[in-house]
Amino acid sequence: MRPDPLYARYPFLDAARAAVQEADISPPRLVTEGDPAVDRARERVERALMSGTVASETPERWSDRDELLSYPIARILVSLVDVRAAVEKYADAEAETAFERLRADLAADDAELRSVATPRADLPTFLDDFDLDGAVRRVADGSGDPGRDTFRIDVTAYLRLTDPDWGADWRLVNRDLADGEVPVASEELHRLLREAVRRRVASGLPFEVRGSAGGDALAAALDDDVTALRDRLAERERLPSVDTVAPERFPPCMRALLDRADGDLPPHSAFAATAFLVSLGLDADTIAERWPGLDDGDLSYRATVLADDGGGGSQYPAPSCATMATFGDCVNPDERCETIDHPRRYYAAAVADADRSESDD
Template identity: 30%
Template sequence: MEFVPSGKELSHFPFLKKAQDPIRSRFASLGTLLGTPKGEVLVSHAVTRIQEAVTPKKARVPDVSETPEDEIAAYALARIIASCVNDKQLIDRLTRYEAERAYYFLVNEEEWNSRYVQDEGEYSRLWTAISDELGIRITQDRMPVPDYVELVAPLHDDRYRLINRQVIQGFVAINKNERYELLRERIRVLLRRDLPHRVPKEICELLAPRAAEIKKVYQEQMLRQFGKVEESAFPPCMQALITALAAGTNLTHAGRFSLTAFLHNIGLDTAGIAELYARSPDFDIEKTMYQVEHITGRGGSSTEYTTPACAAMQTTGLCVHRDPLCERVSHPLSYYKAKKSRPLKPAPAKPQVADKNLKTPE
């Protein structure tokens, strides 16, 4: 018999096709819905969902206080609003939040695991339904090598590297906890791949006030994380790159990449990054904007890059003028946050050792 999730279960996993079908029929015209009191309520729920996604310290237990239909509608509207805002970092946070939310419900609802457990092992019918729809092939606690390699590519944990795994006859061994973690990653990737939606202009205009509200909240979160951009708090490596730009030195590809990614990660917008590059005597606005948009993921590429760590900066020869704070951090972003939050105190002076060859003045 085909497994049919309950309304409650669908509200916990609103990305499933069975969750979306009733919403499409209930809210056939989005433009009409947004102009109603019910639409305003749902949009408010969607905005709250996005705000929760961009908040660093999230609630331990996700809030589910509305009807299943309204929860699913709020999920869909949150993705539409995020698409109208069209900020890659915000979209990344939203998709990661939704994946974490699904992970929580799947792992912590013991009722489901006891209610829908199958005869062969601990695979619940709910797990099977979700994994089948998302294309996860894990059976008998193992997964085909090609599927595994594709799935773990974005993960940086060494334990997921194929060289550290047990591989038997073309299958990778997967334990129970990892099974849930891999499903979470699959949810994140698929949800991210689908955004931003191509939302009609008139819909984004209707949602413009709420989109502006989201932008304000997100910018405030960025300011709390990194604060106002202060060049004086840049690590020595980034200071050196900016100095080289001003001196007319052509930066290496690694140098341009590292500086652009760093400036983007601390919250500087594309125009602000281009303004720094404008200090170069041979500044080319079109070339610069193309490179900046590629690295920040705003151009044709869907990849948004992160600042290389200190070890990578050393490898490319960009780690220069190290100072005492450099010895305490392993990433340029960590240096920047530490420098802004608590300025480095000067190291205590070393006690002077008397030189035996110096005579005491009489």
Template identity: 30%
Template structure:
């Protein structure tokens, strides 16, 4: 498409090749850039982007209020990707990709049709259509959780999926997220990661603090009975199904237990295999490319993993909700 975005617009969509070309013209050497005043300011802005991605409440503002020149504001996007790549936590990478996609979507809502069409066209989506070929649709929606996106719930005619008003905007946001997360983590030279270590440590600490604020200190006595039963099965040498291992690992990962801590749970098994366990735990914890959430109570029942239900189980529909409930009860009693 024959559309030229000015610098103010490129700031809003730093993933576009035009935005990246602008930044490259002004940032030839990453080492030198990090040592400059502009680089230090861009790094601070990059840290702020990652911290903002951790927040459950997303607030976006006009990027023209930033003090950085456009090319360095765009560079802060690149530095944010470098920061999360150095940290290496897949869930953090997923959050940054989601944040940047939501940020771009926020600005697109206020754009005129030409810019909207150009940005969408740049990522392979035609905003003028109300239908998508089934193959394109299936590629776009696998990680959208709302049941309405399932192909069986769609209006499919002659190999195309019909879209409702506004759905193309949701698909644009999802497409941006998928593109960004597929590019990460970046292969960052060890020397760069070492130089950025003070910032990455600060981000990692902030991320851990957020988890603690959401779930608090890990309390095994507050675990839902289904999770406790699975852990007991491990201790007594039971042979857990893949879904059982997935449920334990994703639950523990979500409430803030690190990979070593999760492996220590599985180490209670008489036939513990460190190499095999670490591979499985790292994959389920997100190192394999996707951040997984624990299965709901309904899913646990479907797979025969719901055990020893108690009165508190009747009040929730997810193991994480049970965990929060029991921790709150214990806190009030203490």
């Protein structure tokens, strides 16, 4: 498959999606064969959740085919993560990346910097793809510089794409509505297209992967990736930092694991307990002293890796409740557990409650 390079940059376009369908490529097969598109899909979602963009950090590593095929696989991953915040962040990151690329493409287009080597999107292609071709009219400003042109957009399309949260400038009463058209600046038209992209990407997400033909095997093959993405997301959601260590306030799962810690914890449980303690700022020596059962010979290495955040958040964040449950480590959940999604959030809330009741006394 040698896709149009434009589709690699804008894989949500209808024509790009049709190209994937025509190529009759099965995502389950790509996953089981370890296709590079799956690695790119993993990066695509992770970058979306952590950095708000889907642009690769190593673009030279990926072919146009990898880029294009990574999009449907990324949608599968996001569906399996199945957390609302992940869908929102992912759709927004796809839209933001498209918005940046489109702006650059149109600026180059206006300046007549088009080159064969870098295929660029043009406005008619985008408008047509989003059924806006008859709804947007370019108004030349007379200077001969297309970059200074403005646009008029059909009021129905304008109302459909704008959001009341965007502020007073976007309210219809503050626009010079005439003949059923609303004037918009070029940047504003790009913002509307960004919104159209965001909605298209979010549409249909998350979908049911399990239960469809090959879906269960696909979900099983992507299980580790889904777990890692959930954990990255939970960590990203600004877990509260707590600077006291009060084991009596630890969540039930951690109390159970630490009570059981006798050197025989399964690796995932030892990892979860160590990650939780390291996230509270404890080092290997302190952990070994207070919970000698965790000192299984690998503790020092484990704690070092867990504490090494490289400035961008630990590569192995403490597991979320969803991951704990997956591994059977969520035990004795109590009432507070119903209000949180991460053991650290449980602990922060328990410490805050205890502080509050002490100051009330």
